[in-house]
Amino acid sequence: MDWLQFFSALVGSLAWPVAVVTVVCLLKDPILGLIPKIRSFKYGELHVDLSEALQSLQAELPPAPIEPVAEEELPEAKVSVPLQIAAVSPRAGMIAAWLEVEGALNAVLKREGQEAATEQLPRQKLDLLREEGLINGPTYRAVLRTSHLRNEAVHMLDREITYDDAVAMVDVCARLVDSIGAYRKPE
Secondary structure: OOOHHHHHHHHHHHHHHHHHHHHHHHHHHHHHHHHHHEEEEEEEEEEHHHHHHHHHHHOOOOOOOOOOOOOOOOOOOOOOOOHHHHHHHHHHHHHHHHHHHHHHHHHHHHHOOOOOHHHHOHHHHHHHHHOOOOOHHHHHOOOOOOOHHHHHHHHHHOOOOOHHHHHHHHHHHHHHHHHHOOOOOOO
């Protein structure tokens, strides 16, 4: 094999890899621009879908009680603080909604005389409430799933969060706050 045959074989074997690298380099910016718009991701067994997770949480929780109000008694509609925040920043609205859940956990701990526990991490508070029988199983699991969604909102900054996602999170968190506050230790 002389140097011309060697050079020809080298060029022939490197042509496809060089072409693939060139195409990837040319399309890098458009592909990176699409990543934040991805609503779901699946790779093998791993499947992440933010909207689907919020909708399943909404379906699991009991509906909020609706009390009929006479027309003349209708108060001025109040928009919750997390919804007001979500109008400006959906991600921040989701975080604000989660803070209300943490506040409800703290309120139950204080009500039961466990003020030192309010300094613990949310997962530790939740486990303590479950051990003490101050939170039921479905609420416990829903709070855990909601905390995972909150963590995604905080840490996955490349993921786009829409106002609808924030509204769903605010709804889930409000229902969790009601469920946490209403649950009493069985006698």
